[in-house]
Amino acid sequence: MRVIQDIGPNDPIFEGGDCEDWAQTYMQIIHNIYKKLPQLLESVKTFFDQENAVVFLNNIFGRFSQPSLQVYMARGIYFDDVKNDQNHTFSVVYHLKRKSCSFSIVENVIPTFIIQETENCDTVRQKFIQNNFRDTVSYLP
């Protein structure tokens, strides 16, 4: 668990810690992005000089005011192999579309994402890798 302490010039800004710390820090950042969205949109517009980036960011975080998209911190509880109860803290992205809702998990300790794999999703992922990480070897399934 994170402990309040003075941060020196050589200390990392975000203190390392367990899953709760990272989920907490992540949620803190998400909340801050939402709270400072107008200011951020201005900054992004100047930096990228692209309207698309502003639209994209606004599309994602602008929906926070509606129930269609939210991010929550969650704790999963389970029994391990020897029947000891364990838990893990992570973040979930809540989606609401029409009358159906779903949660996607964002793992915070090791930055990976865990999402439902669909045909559409796979296409996006392939494109994403191709566009951004084409020069590296990827673990393609």
Next chain:
Amino acid sequence: MLRIFAYDQRFLKDFENKQIHFHVHDLYGNRKIKHEIVNHEIFIDPYTIIFDKLVTIDEKKITTSIDAILSKMTKHIDEKTLMHSFMNFYQKNTKGVHDVCFAQVTFSIVGEAKWQNNFVCIVPIVNNHENGFDISPAFHGALWELTRNERRCYFISSFQESSHTNDDFKFLKQTFDNRTVMEKGYEVIKPFISISNRDKPGINHKKNEEFLIQEQDMFTYISKFYGMYVSIGMSQECMVEQELPFDIIDSIVKDSLNYMGFSPAKSICEHGGFSLTNFADTKCVADIFFSIICYCMMRYNLGIFEYRADLLGEDIDTRFVDDGKVSIFLFIFFSSRIPLTINTYIC
């Protein structure tokens, strides 16, 4: 000179024959206290100590409080005796005005870098003026060190003082030695600790999974966050509400957008005509973006410190490396790792 404790170097095993140095200083004043070692016994010069005055205790107020507490403790005779002993012992020792000093003792083994300034114990010293000085048994943080004339001998041994031979002290010492005090403390906080530390479901309980879900209570999951036990749920809410500097958020967002394909140097078209804005309404792209924000959150941290290739936030503050080359491998690692750990999950 006052004899505060004795030591037996045989308990250091591998360092039995090494030279060791003790250091004694006043815990609160952080002043060095002169000491001498004679025949494996530590002596200090009490006249080099600057004693701090204790505040006068309102005896009547304490007695009233004790009576109020004891009147509610009718269940266990042991608890009552324990409480009585505590109160009698401390009442006796805090009566009137005393001058007190807590001498903290550390030791170093010469030539052993890992054994420098190790904590040994704290020895309370009370200045009774005309009645001389009163040395309490050495306290090593959890227990009072045993006296030397008892059956077993330890690395540190206290000396039996006449003022500590009463029944109350004997009973208190026994309860500490038997961990009775800790057990009682555990009983008090037991309902609030996580279920892994509570009693396991027995055969008469519901199914394990059912028990686990029904008994999980986020608001009783406590942590020692502000130096005391508080609900994790509440402390997390406070932390989440805490505002971060704009520069940090700005950098993370720009970094994330860059990873998403928006580049200050390139237009979207240069990315093969793939425009993420078309997907911005889809659940999938939103999920990717939130994951990338998480990655950039850590990367922002890495921008300050170089880090080894296998990124794991859990120990991010313990595995810094000084070699700048690591950042290159890091990028490669991320490039290959980030978009790919995709598992199926359900809604």
